[in-house]
Amino acid sequence: MTMTYEELIKETALADERIVVMTAENRALIRNLPAVLGPRFIDTGITEQTLIGAAAGLALRGRVPILHALATFLTLRAFEFIRTDVGIGQLPVKLSGFVPGFLSDGNGPTHQAIEDVSLMRGIPGMTVFAPADEADMLAMLPAIWASPAPAYVRINTRPATYEHTPFEMGKAEIVAEGTDITILTYGMLFEQTLVARELLMQQSKSVGLINLRSLKPIDEEALLAVARRGGLLVTVEDHFVTGGLFSILAEVLLRHQLTARVLPLALEERWYRPGRLSAVLEYEGFTGHHIARRITEHLGESGASIAAGPAVLENQFAE
Amino acid sequence: MTSEKQQKLEALALRVREHIVRLSTDGGCFTGASLSCADLLVYLYADCLNVRPDNLTDPTRDYLFLSKGHDVPALYGTFVELGFIDKARLDQHLSTDDHIYWHPNRNVPGVEFHSGSLGHLPSVALGVAMDCRMRGQDNKVIVITGDGELNEGTVWESLLVASAHKVNNLTLVVDRNHFQANVATEDLIPLEPLAPKFEAFGCEVRRIDGHDFAQLEEAFAALPFSDTKPSVIICDTVRGRGLPSIEARADRWFCNFSSEEVTELLKELHTQEATRLTSETLTVR
Numbered sequence: 001m002t003m004t005y006e007e008l009i010k011e012t013a014l015a016d017e018r019i020v021v022m023t024a025e026n027r028a029l030i031r032n033l034p035a036v037l038g039p040r041f042i043d044t045g046i047t048e049q050t051l052i053g054a055a056a057g058l059a060l061r062g063r064v065p066i067l068h069a070l071a072t073f074l075t076l077r078a079f080e081f082i083r084t085d086v087g088i089g090q091l092p093v094k095l096s097g098f099v100p101g102f103l104s105d106g107n108g109p110t111h112q113a114i115e116d117v118s119l120m121r122g123i124p125g126m127t128v129f130a131p132a133d134e135a136d137m138l139a140m141l142p143a144i145w146a147s148p149a150p151a152y153v154r155i156n157t158r159p160a161t162y163e164h165t166p167f168e169m170g171k172a173e174i175v176a177e178g179t180d181i182t183i184l185t186y187g188m189l190f191e192q193t194l195v196a197r198e199l200l201m202q203q204s205k206s207v208g209l210i211n212l213r214s215l216k217p218i219d220e221e222a223l224l225a226v227a228r229r230g231g232l233l234v235t236v237e238d239h240f241v242t243g244g245l246f247s248i249l250a251e252v253l254l255r256h257q258l259t260a261r262v263l264p265l266a267l268e269e270r271w272y273r274p275g276r277l278s279a280v281l282e283y284e285g286f287t288g289h290h291i292a293r294r295i296t297e298h299l300g301e302s303g304a305s306i307a308a309g310p311a312v313l314e315n316q317f318a319e
Numbered sequence: 320m321t322s323e324k325q326q327k328l329e330a331l332a333l334r335v336r337e338h339i340v341r342l343s344t345d346g347g348c349f350t351g352a353s354l355s356c357a358d359l360l361v362y363l364y365a366d367c368l369n370v371r372p373d374n375l376t377d378p379t380r381d382y383l384f385l386s387k388g389h390d391v392p393a394l395y396g397t398f399v400e401l402g403f404i405d406k407a408r409l410d411q412h413l414s415t416d417d418h419i420y421w422h423p424n425r426n427v428p429g430v431e432f433h434s435g436s437l438g439h440l441p442s443v444a445l446g447v448a449m450d451c452r453m454r455g456q457d458n459k460v461i462v463i464t465g466d467g468e469l470n471e472g473t474v475w476e477s478l479l480v481a482s483a484h485k486v487n488n489l490t491l492v493v494d495r496n497h498f499q500a501n502v503a504t505e506d507l508i509p510l511e512p513l514a515p516k517f518e519a520f521g522c523e524v525r526r527i528d529g530h531d532f533a534q535l536e537e538a539f540a541a542l543p544f545s546d547t548k549p550s551v552i553i554c555d556t557v558r559g560r561g562l563p564s565i566e567a568r569a570d571r572w573f574c575n576f577s578s579e580e581v582t583e584l585l586k587e588l589h590t591q592e593a594t595r596l597t598s599e600t601l602t603v604r
Contacts, residue, residue, distance in 0.1 A: 039453050042484075050442040050477045057446020060432065061378065081473075084436050085443060 005157055006030050008138055009066060012145060013037055019145070020058050023068040024051045026098055029157065030068060048078040055093045056085035064092050064145060071097025071113035071154065072104070079119055086150045087123040093150050095120075100130075100154040101238030102272065103188055105280050109271035113154075118243020120152040121216040127151045128216040132173075132190030135160035136213065139167040154187055161191045170217035178208030181295060182226040184245060185236040186212040192281065193236050195288020199306055200295060206231075212245060223252045227260040234263045234295055238286065241266035263298045265291060320533040324366065328532045331400055332361045333588070336561045338396030338409060340576075340584045346413040347575025348421060349389035351565060355496035355529070355556040356463065357393045362535040364397050368459060372403045375428060381458050382447055384431050386440030387465035387494060388422040389572075394430070395419060403429040438471025440464075441491060445477050448489040459542060463492045467499030470508050475520060481549040482521025490542055490550040491522070494529065496558040500572050517551040529554025562587055 003011075006029055013019040014036070021033055022042045034041040044051045048069050055065035067074070074097050075082070086093045100113040121128045127149045131137035134157045144151045147169070165173050181200060185193045190211050200207045208231075210222060226233060235246040246264035253260055265286070273283045281287045285294060293303035335357045343350040364370065368381040385394055398404045404427060411417035418426035422435035431447075434440050444462035451458055464474060474491075481489050495513070497504050504510050514524045523544035527534040535554075544550040557566055562584055565571040576584065 042449065044480045045483065047476045047480055049473045050445070050480050053439055053442025053473070053477065054446035054449065054480070056432075057443040057448075058450050059446075060443070061447055061450040063450060080436065081439065081442075084433075085439060088433055 003138060005134065005138065005155070006032060008141060009033065010036055012142065013040060013066075016064070018062060018064045020055075020063045020065045021068070022051055022055055022058075022065050024048045024073070026068050026070055028098070029155070048073045049081045052078045052081035052093070053085050056081075056089055056091050059086075059089070059091035059093050064094065066094045066096060066145065068096045068098060068155075070104075070111060071100035071116050072111050075113060075116040075119050075152070082120075082126075082150075083123050087126060090125050091150060092148050094145055095150070095152040096155050097152060098155050100156070101187060102277060102280055102284075102286070103156065103158075103238075105277040106274050108274045112271055114239050114267055114272070115243060116152070116154070117215055117237075117239050117245075118247070121243070121248075123150075125149060126216065127214075129214055130154040130186035131156050131213060132162070132164070132185075132187065132211050133158045133160040136164050136167070136173075136190075136211070139164060140213065143167060143169050156188050158188055158191070162194060164211075167213065170214050170219060172219035172222040173211040173213055174222065175209040175211060176207065177229075178206040179229060179231050180205040180207060181232045181234060182208035182210065182229070183234045183236055183291075183295075184210050184212060184223070184226070184249065186215060186245060187238060189236050189238055189286060192286060192288040192291055196236075196291035196295070199288060199292035203296065215245065215248065218248055218252065220252050220256075223249055224256055224258065227253055227258045230260075232261045232263060232295070232299065234265060234291075236265045236286070236291060239266055241268055263295065265294060320536050325532055328358075328361055328365060331365055332358050333561075334400055335361055335393060335396035336588055337585060338399060339392045340562070340581055340588060342392045342395070342409065342412050343574045343584075344576045344578055344581050347573060348392045348412070349572060350392070350574035351498070351559040351568065351571040352387070352389040352465070352496070353391070353393040354560045354562065355558045356387070356390045356494040356554075357396070357560070358530045358532065359463070359492065359494065359535065359554055359556070360390070360393050360397045361400075362532055363461065363539070364401055366536070367539045368461070370429070372401070372428065375403075378451075378454075379456050379458050382431055382444065382460045384434070384440040384444045384447075384460075384462040385423050386434050386437070386444075386462050387468055388434035388437075389465070390463070390494070391421065391423045394423060395427070398427065398429045403427075437465070437468040438473035441474050441477035442480075445481050445486060445489055448481070448486050449484065452486065452488055457488065459490065460488055461490045461492060463494060466493055466495045466497065466504050466510060466513075469493065469510055469513075470499070478517070478520045478522060478549060485547045486549055487543045487545055487547055490552065491517075493551070493553045494556055495553050496556045497567075498558050498569060498572065501569055503569060513553055514551075517553075521548055522551045523548045524551045524553065526553040526555065529556035530560060561591060563591060
């Protein structure tokens with residue numbers, strides 16, 4: 001993948017007059033767009049609520065606004081504007097949330113978007129996406145922008161460590177199937193689950209891995225298939241345990257009257273400890289090694305054979 | 320304003336007030352709040368804006384956003400009188416068979432956007448105004464807020480943005496009836512001096528009597544007030560205007576009258592209006 005996120009927006013916007021790019025003074029990834037898009041680049045300043053309202057107005061006039069703001073302020077500060085203006089209006093406003101979840105590493109709890117999936121998927125008609133990395137994201141954005149639905153995307157520009165299958169709206173990416181354990185995940189923790197899977201396989205376990213990508217619509221078929229296959233299902237997410245993937249899985253299983261053994265690895269009733277991304281993953285227990293060990297211990301086995309390995313991660317930028 | 324036009328608008332406003340009173344029973348509605356802006360809405364739709372039942376999808380039409388959603392009975396009445404919606408729809412008030420309820424929604428022809436949560440439509444109108452400008456259209460984009468609604472920070476936030484982007488085709492109109500929902504504005508969150516506040520936020524401001532059609536005409540004819548700033552028109556109004564028995568009363572924001580009370584209020588409305596029309600006609604001559 002040679003194109004960047006910014007280049008994809010630029011190409012799409014230049015080919016489609018309807019696209020308007022807006023930000024609440026978050027230009028880290030889109031610094032070159034103002035010069036290219038002219039009046040179709042609108043920076044409202046640090047005003048997430050007005051950003052959403054103005055985007056709704058532009059969408060009423062047939063525009064497709066792509067909105068950039070920090071995920072936490074976008075989804076929390078402007079929540080009622082998203083729900084009321086975009087949600088009730090059923091307008092094609094595309095919300096790009098920067099530094100969601102652990103990607104806000106050093107910022108502290110004020111900046112931690114770890115309830116965003118829960119909030120956004122609770123809005124009728126809103127679609128929700130969490131790409132595993134930049135390549136995964138670039139593959140899904142054209143379909144998301146072309147859809148008439150409002151959308152929230154957890155922006156993730158971490159370089160890919162995995163060659164993804166093509167994106168299909170509402171379909172999960174089945175990385176591997178396994179009979180002992182299936183890891184279900186989304187977003188930046190995907191690369192850690194790849195490591196965790198390798199470590200668990202070294203213990204002669206059959207381990208499946210699914211990148212959910214699209215959280216709403218969710219791939220019910222994929223979730224039901226792994227539940228029926230048996231084994232332990234592990235949800236791994238940088239989100240509160242409430243309302244995210246664990247909740248989605250629970251809802252799907254209950255709706256279909258299925259039971260499964262499930263281990264949720266998510267943030268419990270607390271904000272995460274800020275630091276460098278690698279330190280955060282280490283402290284909170286979300287490196288590949290930690291994930292593998294937590295799963296092994298849950299199975300009643302000793303995790304001692306899984307040495308504590310480093311999370312090799314670089315912080316890309318801080319807002 | 321010619322006296323002929325004045326009389327036409329007054330007669331129209333009287334009929335709109337009748338609709339409001341009739342909606343104030345069997346579940347009720349925001350009567351006091353609606354009566355304060357009846358004249359404003361009648362003037363805008365009957366004589367000022369380029370919005371008609373036959374051009375509601377024309378992107379070059381003028382836009383009116385009712386951010387103060389409580390006023391929707393006045394909007395319904397205006398829309399019935401000007402042929403946007405059938406009068407029979409008002410009989411469906413609060414029935415789930417139609418979409419005629421306490422706040423505006425787009426299922427009613429002429430309503431540009433839903434409202435009810437306060438402080439939202441200044442920013443939605445801002446987006447619309449920005450797009451009109453981007454396309455080189457010089458249509459008016461009007462947003463009406465209540466004065467109590469000015470407590471919401473997003474009203475001011477959107478004006479800061481509008482001012483920064485020099486969106487001069489956006490006009491914010493304040494229905495300044497001096498009441499919040501249950502309390503006089505100056506007793507809770509004082510707003511005065513109001514015009515300088517808007518000026519300080521980068522707007523060009525005029526303040527008029529919102530029940531005086533001649534002043535309304537003069538102010539709206541002068542739009543945009545500036546080449547570079549958003550415009551603000553503060554309309555001083557009276558809550559419950561047209562019904563002295565409920566005028567300027569904090570407890571007459573929402574009313575749910577008995578049918579006997581409605582009959583009495585309709586009589587009062589006609590008596591008052593007849594007196595006013597006569598005296599003003601005499602004054603004009």
